[in-house]
Amino acid sequence: MFENLSEKLQRAFKNLRGQGTMTEENIQEALREIRVALLEADVNLNVVKDLIDHIREKAIGQEVMTALSPTEQVIKIVHDELVTLLGKDTARFQFASRPPTVILMAGLQGSGKTTTSGKLAAWLQKGGHRPMLVSVDVYRPAAREQLRVVAQSIKANIYQGDTKGEPAGTPLVERLAKEARREAVITGCDTLIVDTAGRLHIDSDLMDEMAKLKALLSPQEILFVADAMTGQDAVRSAEEFHRRLALTGIVLTKMDGDARGGAALSIRHVTGQPVKFIGMGEKPDAFEPFHPDRIVGRILGHGDIMSLMERAEEKLDRKKSEEFARKALSGDGFSLEDFRDQLRQIKKLGSLQSIMKMLPSVGPFAGMQQMADQVDEKQFTRVEAIINSMTQKERNHHEIISGSRRKRIANGSGTTVQEVNQLLRQYAQMRKMFKGMGKGGMMQRRAMGML
Ligand code: GDP
Numbered sequence: 001m002f003e004n005l006s007e008k009l010q011r012a013f014k015n016l017r018g019q020g021t022m023t024e025e026n027i028q029e030a031l032r033e034i035r036v037a038l039l040e041a042d043v044n045l046n047v048v049k050d051l052i053d054h055i056r057e058k059a060i061g062q063e064v065m066t067a068l069s070p071t072e073q074v075i076k077i078v079h080d081e082l083v084t085l086l087g088k089d090t091a092r093f094q095f096a097s098r099p100p101t102v103i104l105m106a107g108l109q110g111s112g113k114t115t116t117s118g119k120l121a122a123w124l125q126k127g128g129h130r131p132m133l134v135s136v137d138v139y140r141p142a143a144r145e146q147l148r149v150v151a152q153s154i155k156a157n158i159y160q161g162d163t164k165g166e167p168a169g170t171p172l173v174e175r176l177a178k179e180a181r182r183e184a185v186i187t188g189c190d191t192l193i194v195d196t197a198g199r200l201h202i203d204s205d206l207m208d209e210m211a212k213l214k215a216l217l218s219p220q221e222i223l224f225v226a227d228a229m230t231g232q233d234a235v236r237s238a239e240e241f242h243r244r245l246a247l248t249g250i251v252l253t254k255m256d257g258d259a260r261g262g263a264a265l266s267i268r269h270v271t272g273q274p275v276k277f278i279g280m281g282e283k284p285d286a287f288e289p290f291h292p293d294r295i296v297g298r299i300l301g302h303g304d305i306m307s308l309m310e311r312a313e314e315k316l317d318r319k320k321s322e323e324f325a326r327k328a329l330s331g332d333g334f335s336l337e338d339f340r341d342q343l344r345q346i347k348k349l350g351s352l353q354s355i356m357k358m359l360p361s362v363g364p365f366a367g368m369q370q371m372a373d374q375v376d377e378k379q380f381t382r383v384e385a386i387i388n389s390m391t392q393k394e395r396n397h398h399e400i401i402s403g404s405r406r407k408r409i410a411n412g413s414g415t416t417v418q419e420v421n422q423l424l425r426q427y428a429q430m431r432k433m434f435k436g437m438g439k440g441g442m443m444q445r446r447a448m449g450m451l
Pocket residue numbers: 107108109110111112113114115116146198253254255256257278279280281282286
């Protein structure tokens with residue numbers, strides 16, 4: 001996400017830092033680099049112009065803040081302006097005062113509408129809601145089937161209805177939508193997510209049908225699902241949909257593959273509508289509310305510790321982690337079995353790359369973001385395979401793992417003796433390091449707690 005943009009902006013700041021004194025000339029040069037970085041990221045031209053004007057105004061006329069160096073002040077201005085551009089506060093999701101809350105999903109075919117409908121249902125379920133899904137794409141049976149599969153995978157309610165014997169058209173769409181809402185009420189579902197038909201291009205039939213659905217259902221939310229990777233095309237479609245339907249928000253999908261960020265940085269300014277959620281992968285849980293400040297943190301290389309902590313809070317078994325920390329710091333140390341448990345826990349947080357990219361590029365984790373691309377994810381799997389091939393006794397008493405045992409373990413795990421040796425060496429180093437921390441008193445323990 002945003003890799004290219006992030007790299008270029010950080011380079012601009014680095015050049016600025018390299019200058020001895022901050023002159024108007026230096027600032028102009030940095031602004032030029034920021035402008036190029038934004039344009040290359042496919043940010044809308046007007047957005048870039050406004051943004052640079054605002055930054056220039058503040059940077060050149062800035063009052064001297066003693067707590068920050070001039071470069072840091074410029075970075076702070078860029079940060080604040082980007083957050084403002086993205087909408088400052090996290091946009092709220094609207095619930096009806098009397099359920100069911102109806103959410104109409106709009107978007108072009110392939111934008112990720114069906115996947116996102118499922119993700120939204122899973123997100124609502126996590127928040128204690130009972131969503132019901134319905135697909136009114138009567139033109140493509142495969143699309144209805146796709147939603148059924150998605151609903152099944154997340155154990156969400158879905159209204160299928162009977163479409164046989166009636167021609168595919170708006171009357172059938174309206175009937176299904178009405179029935180689904182009734183079904184939601186009867187079955188006690190408090191939200192209804194309506195996945196609609198997408199088209200390859202905007203056409204008037206599609207818009208008419210959406211307008212009719214809107215009139216029929218009076219939805220609290222009309223979310224436009226846009227593929228972030230299509231850049232300014234996504235922005236233009238959102239603009240058109242908003243003109244016809246008055247959207248309440250936008251969901252940007254495929255942010256995981258969007259290195260540039262042009263759509264993300266332009267869509268709110270151009271449409272006036274907030275991005276409410278982002279999709280970060282194909283799985284149902286690769287979905288999060290859009291927090292402007294965190295996103296800007298990621299773009300500027302400050303990382304996104306908040307989101308990482310939330311993910312950890314949600315996915316990790318706190319008791320297990322505490323138990324591991326206690327053992328690791330104690331005189332006995334942690335066993336290979338404990339180590340494997342921890343690896344499995346970390347894997348729940350996502351790929352190593354994605355975790356490293358959320359760490360700040362300055363401070364104790366400096367360099368981790370840059371290293372992320374070189375990480376071999378398979379290494380994780382190999383280490384786990386090696387430990388799996390050990391007997392329980394070996395896992396709990398590593399000192400008994402002799403040469404012949406190492407050979408057996410390597411064979412069993414499809415690795416080499418060198419790899420087994422390397423793992424055992426690393427394990428021994430880690431044990432020593434943690435034990436040292438255990439002896440090292442509160443400060444170091446606190447530091448570890450922060451990890
Ligand atoms: P629809 O035609 O708008 O309903 O689009 P789909 O929901 O069928 O999605 C189209 C493709 O995009 C599918 O292969 C999805 O798995 C994929 N997709 C959807 N959202 C994301 C996302 O956030 N990240 C990635 N990498 N793929 C996504």
